[in-house]
Amino acid sequence: MKRENIVGKFGKDIFPNIDKKVIEEYGSVALNKKSDSFKFYSFDLKKHFLVNAFSSEKNYFIVLFEDITDSIEKETRLNKLLNYQLIVRKINYLINYCKDEKEFYKKVCDEIIKIDGVIFAWIGLKSKDYMVKPVSYSGVLSDYLKSIEIKCDDSPLGSGPTGKSIKNNENIIINNISIDESFNPWKEKASLYGIKSISAFPITYEEEVIGALTVHSDKENYFNKDIVNVLNEISNDIGIGIRKFIDKKKIIDKTKELEDTIDNMLSSFSKIISLKEPYTGNHSLRVSELALIIGNEMKLAEDRLLALKFASFLHDLGKIFIPSEILNRYGKLTPHEFNLVKEHVIKSYEIVKDIKFPYPTHEIILQHHERIDGSGYPNGLKGDEILLEAKILAVADVVDAMISNRPYRSKLSLDDISEELIKNKNIKYDERVVEATLKILKKFELNNIT
Ligand SMILES: [Fe+2]
Incomplete structure (x- = not known):
């Protein structure tokens, strides 16, 4: 001056x-x-x-x-950059934290809107007809977004920042919408909503542009180098997040497919035993269902339930080595024949022992005829020497035998089965397993009455 x-x-x-x-x-x-x-x-x-x-x-x-303008501006810029880095870090965290892409998109937009000067942020993905469909947004302009149509082709509706960003795979910055002709189709509406500047950033998946992040400000010349850099980084992170969610879904689908294959194989094994011992019907399948109900009632962890399922399906597989006439004999077996029947446990164990299960499935199979008091076979194990899963399988096995008709007797009533379990609680069968099974039988009875 x-x-x-x-x-x-x-x-x-x-x-x-x-x-x-x-x-x-x-x-x-x-x-x-x-x-x-x-x-x-x-x-x-x-x-x-x-x-x-x-x-x-x-x-x-x-x-x-x-x-002191220079030092104040430097300090302000530094604070802004620190704030931007915090937002980028938060978005990187969201990639691992969010349960699906829908939640991720929303939380990313919510973070961007926290940046001073941003009034609206939205993520749009291109569809087959080149329309850009919003998948999430945050800020005050949701009505504006719902009222406009955006494309990413060569039509006038594809000339805006979002469309061009997707079409040309580039960042588009419009720092003053009133003088940018490419924005004409939306200018009037955007002005009504107080929009002064807009930027759009492509989102890529496997090297293909699949959408864009669009950010609006109510300030002219808002998108300087710093804010453009951070939004560019965020749009890259959105692409990384999308890849992660797609990969995760692929793994879940593949795992489900593999589980279905295992279930089918287990059912086939169950059918093989049924053919050998027709009067028991699909015994292994039913035992498996009951064992899992008991296991769930006892709140067993997922991995233990899975081991129980495998063992239940395969526990009697060794019966394929026992002559059918012995397995299906109406009358009493001789001691020698009974010893042959008992061998099915070892045979089942031997068939599966080389399969690499992630859980002690082999042991559960080997122990399914052991009893708490040591009266079981093949090793006469007692109490805590027997795995809990084997104790559950043992009860599920005998309950299924009792609720099924046999050539030599009719199926037992639920009262008779409960009585048998109570009588042998802590003698043949584990107390906790019996209590859980009695609860299930009670529920089953009530459901059938009502
Ligand atoms: Fe058995």
Whole structure:
């Protein structure tokens, strides 16, 4: 400022927009003969100042202004960059935290909207007819987004920032929508909603542009290099997130497919045993269902339930080595024949022992005829020597035998089965397994009455 523009004039004439509080500060310094130091922003000069005011004589004061605009702007920029980095870090965390892409898109938009100056952010994916369909948004312009149509082809509706970003795989920055002709189809509506500037960033999956992140501001010239860099990084992260969610879904689908294959194989094994011992019907399948119900009632962990399922399906597989006439004998077996039947446990174990199960499935099979009091076979194990899963399988096995008709007897009633379990609780069968099974039988009875 020149000397002649200042000397002899009132402060408010030189700086018409000066803050009233600043004038009061000077007044206080002059009237009280004190010194003061403060920062202020001059809207007239568009600069930040550090002001040192002091007075050596009442009613007079001297002011020294130090232009600190550069350091303030650097500090402001640094704070903004730190804030941007925090948002990027949060989005990287969301990739692993969100349960699906829908939640991820929403949370990403919610984070972007926290950036000062952003009034709306949305993610759009292109469809087969080149329409850009919003999949998520955050901010105050949802009505605006619902009211417009955006494409990513060569039509006028594909000439906007989002369409062009997808079509050309490039960042599009419009820092003043009122002078950008490509934005004409949406200009009127966008102005009504207070939009001044827009940017769009392509989202890619496997090297193909599949959509875009579009961000709106109510300030002109809002999208400087710093904000563009951070939004570009976020759009890359959205692509990484999408890949991760698609991969995760593929793994889940493949795992499900594999589980179905295993289930089919297990059912086939079950059928093989049924052919050998026709009167038991699909015994292994039913035992498996009952064992899992008991296991669930006892709140067993998922991996233990899976082991129980495998073992239940395969526990009697060794029966294929026992002559059918012995297995299907109506009358009493000789001790020798009974010993042959008992061997099915070892045979079942031997068939599956080389299969690599992630759980002790072999042991559960080997122990399914063991009893708490040591009266079982093949090893006469007692109490805690027997795996809990084998104890569950043992009860499921005998309950299924009791609820099925046999050539030599009719099926037992639920009361008779409960009585048998209670009688042998802590003798043949584990107490907790019996209690869980009794609860299930009670529920089954109630469901069948009502
Ligand atoms: Fe068995």
